Amino acid sequence: MLMPKRTKFRKQMKGKNRGISTRGFTLSFGDYGLKAVTRGQISSKEIEAARKAISGETKRGGKVWIRLFPDKPVTKKPLEVRMGKGKGEVDHYAAVIKPGKILFEISGVERAIAKEAFTKAAAKLSVLTKFISKDDI
Numbered sequence: 001m002l003m004p005k006r007t008k009f010r011k012q013m014k015g016k017n018r019g020i021s022t023r024g025f026t027l028s029f030g031d032y033g034l035k036a037v038t039r040g041q042i043s044s045k046e047i048e049a050a051r052k053a054i055s056g057e058t059k060r061g062g063k064v065w066i067r068l069f070p071d072k073p074v075t076k077k078p079l080e081v082r083m084g085k086g087k088g089e090v091d092h093y094a095a096v097i098k099p100g101k102i103l104f105e106i107s108g109v110e111r112a113i114a115k116e117a118f119t120k121a122a123a124k125l126s127v128l129t130k131f132i133s134k135d136d137i
Contacts, residue, residue, distance in 0.1 A: 021100035030105030032114040041094040050121035057117035062108030
């Protein structure tokens with residue numbers, strides 16, 4: 001699973017997720033892409049599951065680019081622990097997603113195969129997505 005090699009600080013505050021994506025909102029590498037429509041956080045487990053779904057559907061053909069990285073630590077307290085006593089330990093890492101962000105790109109496969117692969121990958125993600133291509137732009 002993806003995670004940062006090291007971070008300056010172990011824990012982060014939640015922060016706000018407002019606005020639309022100002023970077024990474026156009027296709028840069030591939031012919032087809034999966035674009036986020038809603039906002040949220042995608043964990044490293046979801047990214048890995050989506051990547052496996054894409055590579056399985058394309059039968060390892062073509063090239064896949066992952067355009068997001070889970071660099072935000074998400075903390076969680078253990079079950080049945082009372083309030084207080086500080087912040088919980090880091091549970092997993094997540095990527096903060098704003099609407100318009102390109103999540104995955106693919107090239108070297110036919111449109112129908114790419115669309116089916118991204119449909120299966122979208123089922124693994126916690127944000128709503130849409131299929132885009134360079135032809136449509």
